[in-house]
Amino acid sequence: MTLDSVDTLSLNREVLLSPETSAENKTIALLELEKRGLEFLCPIAKAIYLIETDRIDQVDALDALGSLWAIDDSEARGTGEYGDSFADVTEIVNHSIDISIGESQIKLEFASSSTMVLCDDFWPTYCRSACALEWCQDIPLTPHGIVPRVFNALTSNAIQSQRSPNGYPTDSGAFIGTCTYSLIAINGLAVSGPTFSDSYHEQGWEGFNDAFPQRWDEEGDNGDDQSMFCWAHYLTQKQAKTLGFAKTGKAAYGKKRHYPGWLPKILKENEDALWVHSDDIKSSYNSGVITIKPSTNAWVAIGGGSSWDPSEQDSVEDSLKYADWEKFPVKAPPLLITEICIGAEYPPAELVALLPYMQKLFSLI
Incomplete structure (x- = not known):
């Protein structure tokens, strides 16, 4: 069997959707005879296959986790x-x-x-992203805990990269x-x-x-x-007294047309x-300081090429528009995209299937 005769995109998706059976994939076993480095697998699929075939010592955990991203493009x-x-x-x-x-x-x-x-x-400037390296910092990873972690990472990154207005x-x-x-x-x-x-x-x-x-x-x-x-027009006498501004008697401006009666004469003398x-x-x-709203909806990009990075504007736009990429794995956008919501009772199956592998990968770092 030769690599040219295989639909590598479908092969990779098969590994990502059913990671626990990847060791039994005969196509991968045959292709490995030709490509010992498993170059035909994207970073996360390759890591999964190596884990399932008891070769965890060969896994590049940083590369694998670095190809999983959460992206909030709502803004x-x-x-x-x-x-x-x-x-x-x-x-x-x-x-x-x-x-x-x-x-x-x-x-x-x-x-x-x-x-x-x-x-x-x-508008790429307002696209938020967070790598799986940022979701997995605390273990264990659980189906009920992963989604809040993803959204916390997205919001935290937005706060840390806060721009001027x-x-x-x-x-x-x-x-x-x-x-x-x-x-x-x-x-x-x-x-x-x-x-x-x-x-x-x-x-x-x-x-x-x-x-x-x-x-x-x-x-x-x-x-x-x-x-x-x-600004003095919008303070009541009680508020002005609380702030220590209000005056009475000769020290006050008095009941006149342009300003409240509590206004101190010294303030009136500095009218400008x-x-x-x-x-x-x-x-x-x-x-000023921009108010950052928490992320509540996002999508998870699974199985991109090792050089794909959503923090780069062009890559974000390409990945959004071309999920099925003909070139592989050079600058390949994600093979799978799944949506997540902060209020969901359970995360999508594609993400749940990867949690055990994400946990193992992070333990290697």
């Missing part, structure tokens, strides 16, 4: 709201602006988001971006602050405190200095520090 593909040809990503960012007025220190805290629509159906208002370039920025707290106290929205062509505010005049005119020409909010420009909010966003 990279988007919600589909803008059609199948456009990936959309919404990043959630927490950020703040610090203000000093005399001895007073004010921290304005924002919860903001950017929705970015890419001119492509896949990418979003900004734009209607050209790689994506179309729309942003919203909301004041949610002052010095740790929750407030119902305003929200500024910017879609590049249109800007606007919502949630202003109607009790006070604002520096924004929806109908008119606001100009560079007229897109602002006053009471107002925050929308440009300052956007700059703060760029230095």
Whole structure:
């Protein structure tokens, strides 16, 4: 029997789907006479066959485990709201602006988001991946325990590789971006602050405190200095007292039109520090921290070539689009793909069948 006469892809899948019977595979035994190094088997199939034929000392555990990957491409593909040809990503960012007025220190805290629509159906930057080397660090491996481990690894990798925020208002370039920025707290106290929205062509505010005049005119020409909010408008007297800001009597601003009566005169004398420009909010966003949502759905790629690495963008896209690969094993995408879900009662059979081998492989490292 010659290698050219054998469908090696099907042969490998047979080993992966029924690993416990691989030692009885006569085709592999005959091909091994021609290819002593078992080059016709992908790394994990080769490791399984060597284990089942009592040659565990010949196993390359790193290579085998390195060819098993979990991939969460849900963010990279988007919600589909803008059609199948456009990936959309919404990043959630927490950020703040610090203000000093005399001895007073004010921290304005924002919860903001950017929705970015890419001119492509896949955004590799937002594709999460975790190698089996990261799932198997604690043994034993059990059917009920493996799925949470996979998702923990995916989420952990996303946190460790956390980027700076990418979003900004734009209607050209790689994506179309729309942003919203909301004041949610002052010095740790929750407030119902305003929200500024910017879609590049249109800007606007919502949630202003109607009790006070604002520096924004929806109908008119606001100009560079007229897109602002006053943070003191969103603190009640009780909150201001808790923060040590509130004053009474002659030390207070008093009941006047533009500011709350509790406002200390020293703050009024530094009036510019009471107002925050929308440009300052956007700059703060760029230095913020992205909120990473835990992975809940993913797929496991089983049986790729040793040089296939989903951390490389091109390989991820190729593996997604071409699961049946004609070239083998050079840069071969996975031979099997199976989906997993964080809420599933039991993992897929393809993954369960491999657990004993994954455990043995990790014990060799």
